[in-house]
Amino acid sequence: MSGTTAEPAARFEVPPRPRTWPRRALIVSALAAFTVATxxxxxxxxxxxLGAIARNWRHGAANLSALLQPNWAFFPRTVQPMLETLxxxxxxxAIAAALSVPLTLWAARPTNPNILTRSAVRxxxxxxxxxxxxxWATILVAMVGVGALPGLLALVLFNVGIVVKLVSEAIDSAEHPYLEAARAGGATQHQINRTLALPQNLPLFLNQWLxxxxxxxxxxxxxxxxxAGGIGRLLDERFGFFAYGDVSVxxxxxxxxxxxIEAASNILRRRLA
Amino acid sequence: MTLDTRAEAGAAPASAWPIRLDGVSVTYPNGTAALRDVSLTIDAGEMVSVVGLSGSGKSTLIRAVNGLVPVTSGTVTVGPYTVSGLSGRRLRQVRGHIGMIFQGFNLATRIDVYRNTLVGRFAQAGALRGLLGVPTAHDREVALSALHTVGMLDKVWTRAGSLSGGQQQRVAIARALSQEPSIMLADEPVASLDPPTAHAVMSELERINTERYLTVLVNLHLMDLARQYTRRMIGLRAGEVVYDGPAAEATEADFEQIYGRRIRPQDRLGDRT
Amino acid sequence: MSSTVEARTRTTATRPGVALPPRPSRRGQTAATAVVGVVLLVATATLDVEWADLRDLPAAVRDYGTLMFADPDWSRLPRALFEMWRSISMAWLGAMLCVVVSIPLGMLAAHGVGPAWLRLALRGLFAVIRAVPEVIIALVLLTVTGLTPFTGALALGIAGIGTQGKWTYETIETLRDGAADAVRAAGGGRTAVIRWALWPAALPTLLSFALYRFEINIRMSAVLGLVGAGGIGSMLANYTNYRAWDTVGMLLIVVVATTMAVDAVSGALRRRIMEGT
Structure with a gap:
């Protein structure tokens, strides 16, 4: 076996192997240096x-075992905060969904040919x-006070960012032949967006809203x-009291x-597709 | 039917307009010269085919007529308007008088036939209606009768994407007709269709030309369709007019001159039956 | 061609007053929209929010915006950069840990690689990890390792396994089967299939996902800092508590600039990896 593999090397003119190793070595050493620096x-x-793990192991194990024993009696007190969270x-x-529509249409090239406003929104x-x-939530709590309102605002800001970025990129990468036809018919950009682009791209929006x-x-x-409101406040409070049974619930x-929620939205998504 | 007399009557809807190109050149930003010093006059009510291979500039020529492609030099005149140099509201207004159909139909696939057809009424909408996207009773009437003309009225609530290619092109024709245009442009309208459907769509264009008295300019790459459906033929090669004369009299040699190579079987569609 | 002829006769017969055919019923859709609308209204109405407070919001945004950004306190910039590097380190080490664990596990969870029982067990594990917010994993971990950046890195590493593992097996499963079949046809076993068919084909995508994990972790590491894991998040939480707004403004600028810079560099690298250079 080894004889047959050795022979061709002698008989055939093997082109020189491209020198990739210096580049590769450079990349690997750069990554290693970065990792060491971190x-x-x-x-x-x-x-x-790792010593800390060893030292605190007993302590941690006690906490973990406490976490594994949920205090079910605590459950009724969690219902109201959980509802607030939902x-x-x-x-x-929903608020973010409403805000995301005009912003997304402004941020995508096919629905906003004006490069100035488009780049500004982006x-x-x-x-x-x-x-x-x-x-966001930390800053907003400091600004408008403790409660559900700063939480809500933080969620809206966060959602709008995600939806606008993902949907406008999806719109950018799709084909929009109807745009040319509508332009040829003398339509304004607003008419196109309102009656064609929005309904045509609604599935993209629905997906990201979910x-x-x-x-x-x-x-x-x-x-x-x-x-910023919701069940997290209760979670933080119980953690503060080392009530691990309650935390576990x-x-x-x-x-x-x-x-x-994830399962429900997967079902919805499949029905929408 | 000279240019001047038709131009005066041009303001009235649904009367044919002449088209005139004077020394038109189009050079794209990447340096490609798509049209080189093209001058031609198409009389009101004529049905003219533009024949050439892909890359010959025929798509650019047709898009220069409604300003979808801005000309680099020269002037384009349709009816009473000079298209070259127009922009914004004035350009949209002129485009409202020029219907256009495309090789890829260019419908919004997720939207029903009805709203796709109403796109043809956009240029006529007032500021408020345009903003809200609400059609008038007259808009509805015109759009529906256009759908009726092409025999697609029973599909009015169907999503455009679920129609066959031939049906989609009919809807696209209805969209253009609902503009009540004075000129009909068609960019390779049958290139994506099978032969029987292609003949049906060409007949439809022929009928629009005679019954509605519209100027029709149609791009084709197939020699037999040009001969069969149009009287005058313009041959384009590398952005220059190399043939302009009666379509029926164009010889094989003329076509070889336009194509710049020998005739191949795929240059013909085949007979109606 | 008959349709054309038909259409022609119809045109001449009935041009005026074409009636709009009745619109097909969309009762199901309308009902669904109505239900969502009602739930939304009830949820909004019963939410414990003083909507009137919103009226003060524009003024508050202006006031705090001025406090934070009119004259940011740059004297604490060196400290901020030190803490930012700590957050970046957490994010990087967390991403490394996450990738090193999730690639083998994710591969085993792919169809046609591991046995069915292992596949189901691993996928269940990934789903559960995905459902637990990172902060909660950090809170649980800090009972073991204490309030340190190391806890943060561990939490990021563990929390990411759920998503990263899912991406890994999805990547493997979308590879075309040709190469794997070829290795099997040549008599290769499971290891040979992984080494010579799946690994080389999946590598660029997996590397790109690894970088993406780093980008996500940059954001998450600041969040973990808020709950005490150290880094820029802790510094931000402290100065927000002191209401030292000029410092908070400076810290926000550092966070935003760093995050956008990391996004830009990592995004460019990901594009290069996927283009195969």
Whole structure:
């Protein structure tokens, strides 16, 4: 076997192998250097402290076992905050859906040929998207006070960013032959958007609105941690009292609700397709 | 039927307009010269075919007539208007008088036939109705009778995307007819259709030309369709007019001159039956 | 051709007053829209929000906007950059951990790679992890490892496995089967199929997803900082509590600029990877 593989090398003129290894070595060493730099506490990197796990293991194991024993008696007290969370998620997604329509049509090339307004909308949306959801909530709580309102506003801002970016990109990459026909017939851009582009692209919108709703359920569950209402506030409070049995009930509840919403929206999505 | 007499009557709807190109050149931003110094006059009520291979400039020629492609130099005149140099509201107004149908039908596929046809009424809508997208009773009447003319009235609530190619092209013709145009442009209207449907659509165009008395300018790449349905034929090659004369008298040699190569079987569609 | 002839006779017969055919019923759709509308109204009405507060919002946005951005406190920039690097480190290490764990698990969860029982178990695990918000994973972890950036990195690593694993098996399953069949036809076993057919074909997509995970983690690491994991998020939470708005403004600028820069670089790299250069 080895004889037959060795022979052709001698008989055939093998073209020289392209030299890819210096490039590859460069990339690998750059990645390695970056990773090392992220592990240096002196410059702000993360101190990988596996010892802490070993030291705190007993303590952690006790907490984990407490978490595995849900205190079901606590359940009735979670219902009201959970409802508030779902309400915030749903209302936030709905407001964001309404706002996203004009903004998306402004941010997509086929529905807004004006490069100035298009880039302006995109730039604003990108800046808003770069602020994480809970950071929005923190700032808004400081601005308008503790409660559901800052949570709702944070969800709306966050959703609008996602929907506008994803849908406008989807519109950009799709073909829109009807645009040329409508232009040839003397239509204004507004007429085209209102009667053709919006209904034609409605499935793209519906898809992302559902996605925003799913994300909202997940996010609104934790918004309360920074004081923005919903079940997160209860979660934070119980954590503060080390009431791990209660915390466990809340986490399980969030898990179930998220899974149910996700399943429901998957069914809806399949029906819409 | 000279240019001047027709131009005076041009303002009245549904009367044919002449088309005149004077030294028209179109160079695209990437440097491609699509039309080179083209001058021609098409009388009101004529049915003219433009024949050439893809890349010969015939799509550019037809789009220069309604200003979808701006000309680099020269002037384009339709009826009483000079298209070249117009923009905004004035250009849309002129386009309202010029119907256009496309190779790919260019319908909004997820939208019903009715609303696709109403697109032809956009140019006539007043500011408020245009904003709200509400058609008048007259708009509805015109759109429906256009659908009736092409025999598609019974499909009025069907989504355009679920129609066959021939049916879609009929809806596209109804859309153009509901503009009550003075000129009908057709860019390779039958290139995506099977032979019997192609003949039906060409007959439809022929009928529009004679019954509605419209100027019809149709792009074709098939020699027999040009001979059969149009009286005058313009041959384009590399952006220049290489033939202009009666379609029926065009010889094989003329076509070889237009195509710049020998005639092949695929240059003919085949007979009606 | 008969339709043309037919149409022609109809035209001449009935031009005036063509009636609009009745619109087909869309009762189901209307009912669904109505239900959503009613639920939305009830949810909005019963939501415990002082809508009147919204009237003060424009003024508040202007006031706080001025406080934050009129004259940001740049004297704390070095500290902010230090903390930002800590957040970036959390995000990077979290992404590495996540990818290293989820690629083998995700591959085993793909159709035609692992056995059916393992596939179902892994997919269930991914679904459960996906459903738990990152912050909650961090809260649970910090009972074990304490309030440190290391906890943050671990939380990001674990929280991402759900989505990353799903993307991995979906990537493997959308690969065309030709190469895998060819390896099987040549007598290759499961390992050979993974090594010579699936891995090379899936690698660019998986690398691109790994970078995408890093982008997501950049945002998440700031959030974890808010609950005490350290980094720019902790600094932001502190200065918001002190109501030191000029510093908060500076921190927000740092967060936004860094996030957009990372998005831009990582996005460009992802495009290059997918184009195969």
């Amino acid at each position: 592990c240096l506490p002196a410059i702000g990197g993360v101190e990988i402290d 309400q915030m998620a749903f209302v936030g997604a 730039a604003v949306v990108n800046v808003f998207r770069a602020v994480p959801d809970l950071v 996605y925003a709703l799913e994300l909202n359920v997940r996010i609104s569950a934790i918004l309360g941690i920074v004081g 809340i986490i399980l509840e969030i898990l179930v609700v998220v899974l149910v």
